[in-house]
Amino acid sequence: MRGLSRARLGLIGLVAVLAILPALAGNFTISLFNDIGLAALVVLGLVLLSGIGGTVSFGQAAFVGVAAYASAWFTLSLGFSPWLGLLFALAITGASALAIGVLTLRLGGPYLPMSTIAWGLSIALLFGNVEALGRHSGLSGIAPLALGPWKLVTSGSVYYLVWGLVGLAAAFSYCLLNSRIGRVIRALRGGSILLASVGADAGAVRLALFVLSALFAALAGWLYAHINRFVSPAPFSLHASIDYMFMMVSGGLAQLSGAVLGSGLVLLLKSALQDVLPLLTRRGSQIETLVFAVLFLLLLHHARAGVAGYLVRWQGELVRKPPDETSVDDDVPPLPRRALPVRGAPLLAAEGVTRNFGGLVAVNNVGFELRAGDILGLIGPNGAGKTTMFNLLSGTLPLSGGRIAFQGQDVTGKSQRSIARMGLARTFQHVKLRPQMSLLDNVALGAHARGRCGILQGGLALNRAEEARIFAEARRQLDRIGLGGREQELAGSLALGTQRLLEIARALATDPVLLILDEPAAGLRRQEKRDLADRLRRLRDEGITLLIVEHDMDFVMNLVDRLVVMNFGTKLFEGTPQEARADAGVRSAYLGHST
Amino acid sequence: MTWDVALILSIDGLASSAIYLLAGLGLVLIFSVTRVIFVPFGDIAAFSALTLAAFEAKKVPATIGLVGTLAALAVAAETISLIRQRAFARLPMAVAGWGVAPGIACALAWWAAGRDLSMPFAIGLTILLAMPMAPLVARLALKPIADASVLVLLIASLVLHFLLSGLGLLFFGPEGVRTQPLLGGSIAITDNFSVGLQVVLMVGAAAALSALFFLAFERTLAGKALRATAVNRVGARLVGIRPARTSLLAYGAASLLAGFVGVLISPVTTIYYDSGLLIGLKAFVAAIIGGLTSYPLTALGALAVGLVESFASFWSGALKDVIVFSLLIPVLILRSALSAHAEEEPEEIPS
Numbered sequence: 001m002r003g004l005s006r007a008r009l010g011l012i013g014l015v016a017v018l019a020i021l022p023a024l025a026g027n028f029t030i031s032l033f034n035d036i037g038l039a040a041l042v043v044l045g046l047v048l049l050s051g052i053g054g055t056v057s058f059g060q061a062a063f064v065g066v067a068a069y070a071s072a073w074f075t076l077s078l079g080f081s082p083w084l085g086l087l088f089a090l091a092i093t094g095a096s097a098l099a100i101g102v103l104t105l106r107l108g109g110p111y112l113p114m115s116t117i118a119w120g121l122s123i124a125l126l127f128g129n130v131e132a133l134g135r136h137s138g139l140s141g142i143a144p145l146a147l148g149p150w151k152l153v154t155s156g157s158v159y160y161l162v163w164g165l166v167g168l169a170a171a172f173s174y175c176l177l178n179s180r181i182g183r184v185i186r187a188l189r190g191g192s193i194l195l196a197s198v199g200a201d202a203g204a205v206r207l208a209l210f211v212l213s214a215l216f217a218a219l220a221g222w223l224y225a226h227i228n229r230f231v232s233p234a235p236f237s238l239h240a241s242i243d244y245m246f247m248m249v250s251g252g253l254a255q256l257s258g259a260v261l262g263s264g265l266v267l268l269l270k271s272a273l274q275d276v277l278p279l280l281t282r283r284g285s286q287i288e289t290l291v292f293a294v295l296f297l298l299l300l301h302h303a304r305a306g307v308a309g310y311l312v313r314w315q316g317e318l319v320r321k322p323p324d325e326t327s328v329d330d331d332v333p334p335l336p337r338r339a340l341p342v343r344g345a346p347l348l349a350a351e352g353v354t355r356n357f358g359g360l361v362a363v364n365n366v367g368f369e370l371r372a373g374d375i376l377g378l379i380g381p382n383g384a385g386k387t388t389m390f391n392l393l394s395g396t397l398p399l400s401g402g403r404i405a406f407q408g409q410d411v412t413g414k415s416q417r418s419i420a421r422m423g424l425a426r427t428f429q430h431v432k433l434r435p436q437m438s439l440l441d442n443v444a445l446g447a448h449a450r451g452r453c454g455i456l457q458g459g460l461a462l463n464r465a466e467e468a469r470i471f472a473e474a475r476r477q478l479d480r481i482g483l484g485g486r487e488q489e490l491a492g493s494l495a496l497g498t499q500r501l502l503e504i505a506r507a508l509a510t511d512p513v514l515l516i517l518d519e520p521a522a523g524l525r526r527q528e529k530r531d532l533a534d535r536l537r538r539l540r541d542e543g544i545t546l547l548i549v550e551h552d553m554d555f556v557m558n559l560v561d562r563l564v565v566m567n568f569g570t571k572l573f574e575g576t577p578q579e580a581r582a583d584a585g586v587r588s589a590y591l592g593h594s595t
Numbered sequence: 596m597t598w599d600v601a602l603i604l605s606i607d608g609l610a611s612s613a614i615y616l617l618a619g620l621g622l623v624l625i626f627s628v629t630r631v632i633f634v635p636f637g638d639i640a641a642f643s644a645l646t647l648a649a650f651e652a653k654k655v656p657a658t659i660g661l662v663g664t665l666a667a668l669a670v671a672a673e674t675i676s677l678i679r680q681r682a683f684a685r686l687p688m689a690v691a692g693w694g695v696a697p698g699i700a701c702a703l704a705w706w707a708a709g710r711d712l713s714m715p716f717a718i719g720l721t722i723l724l725a726m727p728m729a730p731l732v733a734r735l736a737l738k739p740i741a742d743a744s745v746l747v748l749l750i751a752s753l754v755l756h757f758l759l760s761g762l763g764l765l766f767f768g769p770e771g772v773r774t775q776p777l778l779g780g781s782i783a784i785t786d787n788f789s790v791g792l793q794v795v796l797m798v799g800a801a802a803a804l805s806a807l808f809f810l811a812f813e814r815t816l817a818g819k820a821l822r823a824t825a826v827n828r829v830g831a832r833l834v835g836i837r838p839a840r841t842s843l844l845a846y847g848a849a850s851l852l853a854g855f856v857g858v859l860i861s862p863v864t865t866i867y868y869d870s871g872l873l874i875g876l877k878a879f880v881a882a883i884i885g886g887l888t889s890y891p892l893t894a895l896g897a898l899a900v901g902l903v904e905s906f907a908s909f910w911s912g913a914l915k916d917v918i919v920f921s922l923l924i925p926v927l928i929l930r931s932a933l934s935a936h937a938e939e940e941p942e943e944i945p946s
Contacts, residue, residue, distance in 0.1 A: 056746050058753065107927050110632050110745050110887075114879060115927055117753070118920040121876070129913040238872075242753060249750075286764050293758035300751050301739045 010311075014260070018163055022156050031155035032271055034227060037162035039263035041220040043247045044169050044256065045213030050245075051253035052177070053209050054189040055105065056113040058241045059120030063214040065127055065236025067093045067221030072139045072231050073132065082145050082226045089222045090215055096123075097214030101207045120238050127233040138232030145226045158227050165223070166260065169216055172459040173256050179458025180451045180470065185209060187434045187445055193396055194432040196416040197425070198510055199449030208455055246296045252308025261307045266292075332472040335450045338423055338511050340543040343373035347407060347514055347545050348393070354401035355388055362388040364569040365402070370514070375536065375546040377560035377577075379553075381589060385569040386549045387429055390518055393547070394426045395419040407513065421449050423513035427503040427520060429549075435492025439483060439502055442491045443474040446509030474509055481505040481535060497523035501532070508539075515539065516547040521555045533559050557581075565589065596909070602788055604905045610794040610863060612901030613801035617856050618878030619885070619893040620808060621849035625729075626887050627825035628845040630745050631737055633729070634752045636853055637875025638759040643725040643857025644866040645763075646704075648772035650717040655708040657766035658724045659701045665731040666697040672735060693734065697727035714777065718858050725854030729846040732759065741842070756872060763868030771865040777858075797859050804855060805894065808848070817844055825888070873916060877904065880923050886930060896926075 022030055042060050050056045070092040071085035080088075104115045128136045145152040145161070152158045176182050184205045187195060192202035225231050243266065251262020273291060277284035303309070341347060348370040355363040363385045370376050378386050391397040393404060395416035403412040411419050420426075425446075433442055447470045453463035478484050481501050491502060500520055507515055520536075521529045533555060540546060550556045556563070557577045565573040565580060567589040573580055580586050618636060625633040642658055649656035673689040700723045707720055736755050740747060778792035812818035823831040824841045832838060856874070860866065877900050884896025900919060907918035 056750070103924055104927060107930070110626075110749055111883065111927055111930065113746060113749055114632060114883070115923055117876065118880070118923045122917040122920045125914070125917050239757065242757060245750060246754075283765065286761060289761040290758060290765070293754050293761060296754045297736050297751060297758070300743075300747060300754070304747070 011257075015167075022159050027155055030159050032267065034155055034159055034162050036260075036264050036267045037159075037166045038220040038223055038227075039244065039247060039267060040166050040260045041169055041223075042217045042244050043251065043259040043263050044166070044173055045216030046244055046248045047251075047254065047256060047259050048173055048177075048185065048216075049209050049213035051248055051255070051258070052188075053185050053206065055206055055210065057116045057210070057213070058113060058238065058245065059100075059116040059123070060213065060217050060244050061236045061238070061240035062120040062123035063093050063097060063217035064221035064224065064240075065123060065231075065233070066096055067218035068225040068231045068236070069127060069133055069139070069221075071222045072142045072225045075143050075226075076139060076141065077132070082143055082222075085226070086219075086222050089225075090218050093214050093218035093221070094211055097211045098207070101210040105206055105210060106203065117238060120241055124233055124237045127236065134232075136233060138230060140230045142225055142229040142231070144229060155227075158223070162223060162227075165219055169219065170256055170260070175461040176455060176459040177256070179455075179463050179467065180448060180453050181205060181208075181455050181458050183437075183441055183445045184448065186437060186441075190432055190434050193416070194428075196396075197394070197420055197428075197432075198446050198506065199417055199421040200445075201417060212455065242296075243292075246292065246299075248306075249296070249299055249304065250306050252306030252311070253304070255306070255308035255311075257311070258306050258308035261311075265307065269295075332468045334476075335447065335469050335473050335511070338513060340513060341372040341407065343371075343543065345372045346370075347372045348547070349405045350393065350402065351404075352402035353389070353392055353399060353404060355385075355392055355397060356400045361569050363392060363566075366566065366569075366571045367402070368564050368571065368574055370545060370547060372513075372545050373540060373543060374562060375540050375548065375560045377556045377563045378547060378549045378566065379551075379556055379563060380566035380572070383568075384566040386566055387518060388569075389566065390426070390429075390516060390549060394424060394516060420510065423511070424516065425507035425510040425512035425514070426516045427500065427507055427518055429518040431496065431499045431503060433491040433499055433502060433506075435490065437491055438488050439478060439491055439494075439505075440471065440474050440487040442502060443477050443505045443509050444470050446477070446506035447473050447511075450511060474505075477505040477508045480508060482531060495523070497525070497528060500524070512544060514545045514547065516549075518549050519551060520548065521550055521552050529555055599788060600909070604909055605902065606790055606794055608902035608905030609898075610797050610901070611904055612898045613797040614856055614860050614874065615878045615881045615900050616801045616894050616897035617804060617852050617859075618874060619881040619897050620805060620890060621852040621856075622875070622878055622882045623885060623887055623890060623893050624808075624821070624845050624852075625849050626882070628821055629733075629737070629741070629748075629842045631733075631748045631752055632745075632879065633733075633846075633849065634749075634756040634875055635732060635759045635871070636729070636849060636878070637871030637873070638756055638763060638869075639725055639728045639850060639853035639871070640856040640860065640874055641866050641868060641871035642728065642759075642763060642767070643721055643854045644774065644861035644870075645767045645772055645857075645868065646724055647717060647721040647774050647858055647861055648866075650708065650712055650721065651774055653709050653711075656704060656721075656724070659704050659708075661762060661766050662697050662724055662727055662731070663701050665735065666694050666701075666727065669731050669734045670694040693731070697731065700724050700727060714775070718777075721858055722851065722854035725857065726847065726850050729850035729853065730843055733842070733846045738839075738842075741838075756875075760869045760871065763871075767868045769868065771867045771870075772861065773865045774858075774861040776862040793862055797863075800855065800859060804852070805890070809890065821845060877916075877919055880919060880926070883923065883930065884926050 021033060042064055046057065046060055067089035071082065071089040074080055074088045075082055075085045100119055104112060107115060127133055133139060145158060150157070152161065177185065184195060184200045184202070188202060188206060195202040247262035247266045248258065250265055251258030251260070270288065273288050274284065277287050281287060346369060351367045353363055353366045354361065366389060378389065380386050388397065392399055395411065395414055399412055403410060405411065406419065406422060406424060409422070411422070451466050451470055453466050457463045475484070475487065478487060481504050483498070483501060483505060491499065494502060500523060504517065504520060521532060524532060529552065536546060536559060548556065548560065560577060563573070563575060563577055563580045564571060565586050572589055573583050573586050618640065621636050622633060625631055642661070646656040646658040670690055670693045673693050674686065677683070677686055677689055704720050704724050707716070732755060737748065737751060740751060776793045778796050781789040781791045782795070783789040812822055820831070820836045820841050821844060823834070823836055824838060828838065860874070878897070881896035881900045882893050884899060885893030900922065903922050904915055904919050907915040
C-alpha cells in the first residue's frame, strides 16, 4: 500500500500548504490563490463532465458568467444578501444548464461540442447587450460576502471560504465517482447500449452530470462576483472556456487532483509570464495568448495525460479503488433477489419477428418459444441473422414487424433498459467492458438497477451500506464465474476469452431471469470451455434460463436442451440437438447442398 | 417592415449566403477528409482580407512574415521527422514543398507590395498568399495528432484559432480594414430598389466556385480520391490513396476558398484580425444543416443562415449573432433525431 500512502501524504501536504499560506504570503499571492481556487471549482466540474464523462463542453465559462451576473443583479437590484444570491445563482444556472442539456446532450459526434461553442458565445454576447446587466461596462458596486458582522473584503478573509468550497466540491466528486452513479459516470464513454444492458439510463446520468458541472461553475461565478465586486462580459468568453479546458488537460483529464494541479499550474504560469514578458516586449499580453496557445498544442501533441497522469504512473497504482471496508463482506445482507419463474413455464415468446435494414431483410418472420429453466442454442452460418435476432430480443434494435413477449408481458417496442430491468441480461459479441475499471467495478456496474442511491447520497457518502451489499454481490458473481481473487485487476488487462467471462459475471450481477450470451466460448481454450459449460449448466440448475448464440458446435451440442437454427434470416429448424444432427436442411446449410 | 425593406434585407442576406456557402464548402471538405472541424478557416479568410487591404494601401502585407514563419517552422518539423525516419531521399521534396513553394508566393508578394497594382493582380497575389496557410498550420498543429479522436482534434483546432488570431493581432495590429468594391455601380430593378454589382459578383463567384468544385469532385482523379477518403478512410488507404496527400489537398483547396472569402467579404464588411471566428462558426451552422457531408444541403444551409442573419440584424443589430446561433438548436435536434445510431461510437480522450 505504499502508493496509496504516497497519495495520501501528497494530499495532506497540499492541504497543509494551503492552510498556512495566508500566514506566509502577501496579499497578491493570496489573491492569486483565490483565483486558482475559483478556477479549480470550474475545472473540477469539467473533469467530471468531459475528462471522465466524455461530454466535451466549451461553455463552462458561460455558466460561471450566468451565476456571477445572476447574483450580482439579485443583490444590486433587489437588495438581497449575497447568501440568498448564491441560492438564486445556483437556481438560475442549474435551470439554464438543464434547458441547454435537454436540448443538446443527445447529439453525437462533434455536434455537441460545437453546439456548446455556439451557446457559450451567445450567452457571453447577451451579457454585453442587455441593459439591466450594464451592457459592456458591466455591473459594479456588488456587495461583499459577510459572515454576520464581518465583511469578507480582503483577499485573506475569503481565502478559507474559497478553498473550503474547493475541498467540499472535491470530496463530493470523489465520493460520487466511487458510488453507484459514479460507476455509470465512469462507464459513460462505453456507450449507452452497455449502460442500458444493466438497466442504467446513460442520458439521464449525462444530463445530471452536465447540471452538476454547471453548478460547480456557478459556485465559482458567485464567489467571483462578490470577491471582485464587479462583473463584465470579458471573463466569461469562449476564450475563458478554452483556458479551463487547458487547465483540465494540463492537470490530467480524468483525475480530480488534476483540477487543482492544472488550475494552479496554468494560473501561476500566467502570473509569471505577466511579470516577465513586459520586461522583454511592449506587447506582453499578446505574446501571453500566443504562448498559452502553443503550450496547449504541445500538451495535446505530447502529454495528453497531464501532470496527474505522471503522478499516477509514479504512484504505480490505481487512484480510484473501491472503499476498503467492502473487502470484509461476510456479514453483509445480500441484495434482494427476484423470484424466478416456475421451471417449464413459458418465459420468452417471439412471433413473426422481422427486421429490415433498408432493402435487406436481416431477420424474416422468425418465431420460437423459450421455457423457464431451459438452455436454448441459437445457431446458424455467418450472416444468418443471429446477432440481429439477439438485439431484437433484448430491445437494442426496434422490430420492423412481429411481437415479443417476456414473462407474459408484451415487450415489443419497449426500451432496452426497461427490458433489462425486467430481468433480461445479455453479453456482447464485441465485448463492451470498461478497460480502465477494475473487474470488481465492472461487475458492480451490473448490479446498478438493484441499488437506489442517487447522486446526492453518493456524493455525501450516505451510501455505505448499499455499496457494501453491491460489492459483496459483485464478489459473489466473480467467484461464481471463476474470477475470484482477481477483483482489483483492470478489465483491459484480461485476455479476450476471460473478458467474455467477466461480461457473464456482470450480467449475473443484474439478477437475471433470462441470460442471453453472444458467443461466450469464443477465445477460450478447450479446458476453459469445459469449465464454462459446467458453470452454465449449474446456472440452469439454479433456475436461470439461458439463450446462447455460439459457433463452437461441440460446445453447443453438449450443452443445450433445444436448438433453433437460422439461415438467411429465417428459421430453418427447431428441436433437440440430436434431431438437428439428423436434419437434412441443417446439414445442407452448414455443409452446402449435396446434389 | 415594408416589402422594400424585406427585399433589401433579402439581397443583403443573399450576399452573406455567398460567403457562408464558400466557407461552408471548405469546412465540409476538410471535415469529411480529415475529421477536423477547422475552426481557423475564418481566420485565414480574415487574413486574406487584411492582405488585400495592405496591397491597396501600397504597404507590405504582414501576411508575408506570417506565411514565411509558418513555412520555416513546417520545414523544420518535416526535416526532423524525415531525419528520424532516416528517409533522407525525401528531404529535397519536403523542403521544396513546404519551404520553397510558400517562399515563392512570399517573394512575389514582397516584390509587388508598394507598387501600383491592378485589382485583379492584387487579388491573385492575395489568394496566392492565402493558399499555403491552411496546409501549413495543419502540418504543424494537426498532423502530429491526426489519429486522435474527433474531440481532441476539435480542441486542437479551437486552440489553433486562438493562436492564429493572436498572431493576427501581432502581425496586422488591431485596426479594421475595408477594401475597394470589386465592382462599383448597381442594377436598378424598380424605381427605388437596386442591386449592387458587388452583390451580384459575390453570388456569381460563389456559384461559379461551387460549380468548379463540384466538377473537380466528380470528374478528376484527385477529387475522387477525396471523396473516397471521406466515405471510408481505411478502404481508401487499402486501394492506395495516401491519407497524408488527400488531407493536404483538402487543406489546400479549403485555403483557396478562404482566400476567396476574404477577398469577397472585405468590400462589404469591415474586417479585423479576429473577425474570422464568427464567419467560420456561421459557416459551420450552414455546414451542420448539410450534416457536415452534403454539399447541396450546405448550400441550402448557407442561404438560411445568410437570410436569418440579415433579417435578425434589422430587428437587433447587437443580437443577430445570438439569433443565428440559436438557429443551430432546431437543426441539431432534427439532425440527432435523423441519425439515431451515430451515437454509438465510444470516444476515448486520453491517448
